[in-house]
Amino acid sequence: MKYAVDIERAGEYFSAYAPACIATGVSTSEIEQLIREAISFHLEGLCEHGTEIPQPSCDIGCVELAA
Numbered sequence: 001m002k003y004a005v006d007i008e009r010a011g012e013y014f015s016a017y018a019p020a021c022i023a024t025g026v027s028t029s030e031i032e033q034l035i036r037e038a039i040s041f042h043l044e045g046l047c048e049h050g051t052e053i054p055q056p057s058c059d060i061g062c063v064e065l066a067a
Helices: 028-048
Strands: 006-010 013-018 021-025
Touching (some): 006 028, 013 028
Antiparallel strands (some): 006 013, 013 021
């Protein structure tokens, strides 16, 4: 399964966001590994509680703000 992940630079660090998951790290390779682990942990928790894992879906867009 593939999940959409938003990776943003936060000063010297990076942050990654996915549905129900957040991770921070010092490089994109580290943050990709950490968000992968966070998503896996979340999905394991859903299974342990008998909750069906939803199929991945993705709607990503941008909004423009006036300067």
